[in-house]
Amino acid sequence: MARIAYILLCHKDPEGVIAQAERLTAAGDYIAIHFDGRASKDDFARIRTALAANRSVTFARRRHKCGWGEWSLVAATLEAIRAATTAFPRATHFYMLSGDCMPIKSAEYAHAFLDAEEADYIESFDFFTSDWIKTGIKAERLIYRHYFNERTQKALFYTSIAWQRKLGLTRRIPPDLTIQIGSQWWCLRRRTVEFILDFVARRRDVMRFFRRSWIPDETFFQTLVRHLVPEHEIRTRPLTFLMFTDYGMPVTFHDDQHDLLLAQDYLFARKISPDALGLKARLGALYTAEGVQFAISGEGRELFRFLTGRGRIGRRFAPRFWETETSLGRERTLLLLTCKKWNVAKRLAERIRQLSPIPATGYLFNEADTPLPDLGGIQTTPEKRTRHRRALVRMLFDYWKSDRLLLCIDPGSVDLMQDFYNDRLTVRLMEVECEFTDAYLLGHARRIGLSAPNSPAESVDKLLPTLRYDLRYESDRIRDADFANFHRLRQSASLAANAAALAAFLGVTAAEAEAILATDTLFLD
Template structure:
């Protein structure tokens, strides 16, 4: 869409993407003279790799197209919201860099998580994938007094990573990066440096009056950090905002995407705009109906976990065993995890617009809940626990386009456990004795066995089982395959945690 109208695109494709993805992109776009591919980096959320990938793209674009006037940072889910003629005129008439920059220490731009410690200490581990090591290393540095100072003469600013830079500014930033090795070295161990690197360097090399403190890409977040995703019924909203692009446009918003493509191809360069999104968002959320200005509650329209996302489901009747396995799996390198999301109310969930408030509500919108949890964590993998009797929830997940892995934990279920289960479920009074209720106990025992058989009848492609007394090698292999981690890590987890009971 963009190169068709003469724009140039320098593309970075995450090195961790599947080889087929890279091959398809090169096959589709490799012959376009307006497309260039930069050196690939394996990226991790919050890591220096995101800045390095952006620098690689800038260097490629700067060398291949020396006459380019502006360098606009976009992602794969961005779309233009104005005609190309409008965008060209706007940039020509506003001879500035557009970089959101807020004082790192004085502003309240960071809503959750660590703040000063992002800079004060070195971060070698990813908080999302290796949480224990991340916080362990941070705690150790605090204890040893290993604080560091920022690069000499550099004031740290923070803001959105979606910048628009003039050619002269790009040249200055790249020159500073090359001449001051201490600067990239500092940010390489800073947590979430894509929110501080360009923001700080641009303000260091460009006079303040030449930098507009805002982004030209329309993006919005809820109070709990969940990004707003735009859908077909929000064309007028994104079109009339005073921005040139928007993110995140839903992959399912086919009509919105088509209308924005058509708008971009138009040749008029004047439009009436109004910065109304903030007030509108506050209005609809105050009413308690997210998206209520346009339609019914957003989860009632149906949700999908989504192609490319992966669900890991731990199935276990004993809830404390399932949660213990889940927590051990997280420590072994597994994904973000929540407990028995569809079976109990005790587990803490982030605010998801009200859908998280009760088990029945979550049960009516299972895939929407899981999709929102993935988006909340900005993750592509998520692990939950599930009661074996909740086979409908597993069928619902299986019927989505996501990848599904299931681990069944088979524990000892004796008569005493069945008696306790019957009392907890309200099937028997607390004073009931085992010898007085054996018919019910036998019925529950058959039900539990039937639940396990129903799980096997799903014929899942990635189904794994742990028995109570499996050997470390057998258990380690099952754990490693389920979590998609090295066998060594799976075996270490088995040795440390088996038997699960």
């Protein structure tokens, strides 16, 4: 059975460290603690005294003074690993933690998870070809020597880089290594950890290289694991659940997010708010619990992105000159059909295409597989279609040799609607108003990754009103825009009323519109 030796790097909250150590070791696991050399000696003494009788706890022999982005974090980790491998010969896995981490699964679940597969869990992507680094310097992290801390000595940090660049003082990456990058929250097997310690003892050149690199805790272990372990034994993912905001700051979890955390496919989560005392108590008790069943849904990141995005109204970039200056033609009519139930709008568009001379297409700005003619590559992706929307629509008019054209458009794309209305051609807009049952909203949430079949009922109950309001809000935005030639077709209206609205929208007779609507499947989900 798996026995985990936790590698804990911490610098504050001695009572929390003590509680975490007691909690993790109570389930038969181990912990090796490195308490920052810059932290209070009294706090460290309190931790050592409280845990002195616990044989499943050990301490790094040397306390490094750690700085964010510096080699000292890797050095501290290696010290704790050495202590753990010596003190705990029965440990099968070594799991990197911080003081802000808490378990979101029981020890029973964690052990079974690790027993199920002979693998190391560590994010590791190619340093130079991946987009893991979102902002800041990239190659400079490696090719220059770093003696200063960017956070505390910003001017010296960048001056040092500038002088090295000016003098051509770049350095060579060890030729036998392919530098990798990823999260520092890993879980490695004992064999892998022993490989790393042996490599560290033999390859002083590699140690010298990483010692002067920037943020080596995101590259050192990631690179060595890829170098020492066969690829099929590596899972490129952490087992600690963490998220970042749009501004690059780690998301902090609070008391009301207990169910969300338990539903994620991870063993631990960070960061837990220091004030989330209720959450800490519940998660603390969870680790030693037995027989707990977990419904894994894994929608955490998508749900966070969705909910934090509500209320934010972005501004798109200014239109390109060929979009603002080129008209689609005064003599042409563009028919925009909008409906949140895409299958309903596409059925109606297909009926219009079959029973009238009007060319019609689906959600070409949203769905990549929308059937379109070959227009020289401008039609290949939804992004490219949106970027060159006026040129695309003009080419479709020309291709079908028609002065009328019908497109389906998502109700959330009000800016796209407005852009077409700003042109000199005639634009008509029809909103198809459907009924949204709870079952449909739940299916919609699953399709867009906000929910899963086994999501907790409490989470679903909170999500559905938000989704319903979001759909209503999109419809209200269309009405508030006060578009000319606006028509509405309702699921609840009579055939005659809908036929009259459709006839005005398409410019056809009421009989022709009624024939188009004469189907029992139009509003089926």
